[in-house]
Amino acid sequence: MGKTLVYPKGISNTANRYAKRVTYDLGPIHSIINAATHLDVAFVPGGDDPFPTIIPMIGQMGSYEFPSNGIDEPLDCYIHGYVSARMMNMARAAGDKGLPLCISATHVDGLVLSLSPFSHSYNYRSVVLHGYGVPVTDEDEKNYAMKLITDGVVAKRWDNSRTPPTAGEFQSTTILRVKIVAGSGKVRDGEVSDEKQDIDSMEVREKVWSGIVPVWQTLGEPVPSSTNMVKEVPAYLKEYVSKVTEENKKHAYAAMKLPAP
């Protein structure tokens, strides 16, 4: 009991600066990914192109092989979105080994305004994962991943929308399963931090306001489409909208060690 699973420290994920902010624990890392409205996914096209490329995508941690695995147990990252032809062609060409990818998620929880700009910071939660992406071809696994990702956008949405997919939808949807080999998370919270020289200067402190501006992502009142025929906003959607906003707000205030107002 109480064993915490961690990602191994390797060359690509070992943080040196602000080491106390870093976590390698699977639980918090996977939670930060799953709470993000979008993920940034980077790949290296190679050839004549000297640049890595970042594509914003949506994704969720899950395990088709071990579907009962909890958030703090080994999981793959399933991603979907604008899978550029280049990324997909490279992932297919990479075969079983997969295409090396970097996946990141960042939540800004507050602007930390200290006396000197050089001590300014953010309260934030961020994650960087490294792994190998393989296109999902198995029908069952693709269905599993599509439900996982859809319910990551709005909980229970899969069962409350027109499913199952048609053959055309199924074929035109591309999903990558990313087998994670390294991961790390960084969390900054707590008080404004200042240099002693500034704290000791009444002149500075009488002039400069210091404190934190809490920041959170708000989900607003759902707006029906012009073709919508369902009169009331369904309960699962209402609940999701208020739950997510409350949780985001709670993170922003918890980072300041305060209850959300």
Place this chain on the structure above:
Amino acid sequence: MGKTLVYPKGISNTANRYAKRVTYDLGPIHSIINAATHLDVAFVPGGDDPFPTIIPMIGQMGSYEFPSNGIDEPLDCYIHGYVSARMMNMARAAGDKGLPLCISATHVDGLVLSLSPFSHSYNYRSVVLHGYGVPVTDEDEKNYAMKLITDGVVAKRWDNSRTPPTAGEFQSTTILRVKIVAGSGKVRDGEVSDEKQDIDSMEVREKVWSGIVPVWQTLGEPVPSSTNMVKEVPAYLKEYVSKVTEENKKHAYAAMKLPAP
């Protein structure tokens, strides 16, 4: 008059899918970068490491060489934050040519919930830039960039905090100037989009709620630090907090062709 400057289309930034959502215009691209609370910056470590790495940083578009350039004119991207030792060492080693970087910014403006999960989408504004990063060494340029970036976090903060920097602060701060060689933006807005077969099915439309959940980043009431001595939240900060929240909200509703409530 009326000439719109655009980024050239190259191998690394030409979008093929959803081409009508894409812009190469400098103005909207730079605005999306400057409105982001954080940027994702990717580099390729190389050597034994097969993965690109993404680091969340803060940054702003600006031009030290041509400080009067407007938002729709050529600008560099100045970035700052947790510049990992690897990224910095590589940027230094790259010399005048600079280190190839990818910079991305994404704003989620709404969850677009259509009848079928496969037509689900987001309203969003995203940008991907490619460019060469060089550490800023010139003192004047570094001061320019530090003010630019600080005022990007909170407008007018530089002049309202303890400046100028001490020698120690100045030396320990690392800023990269990224010369942009390619850029593209994508903007998705407007109505829910559905397949004809779903729109034509009364059974589907009577069962599934369709519409958009607006999403925006909220800046909350500033919370003073335990050492703060300025009694009132200063006007520039109050104004910034409400202005940014209003603008974010306006984007979420404008994407639905609605005025913000």
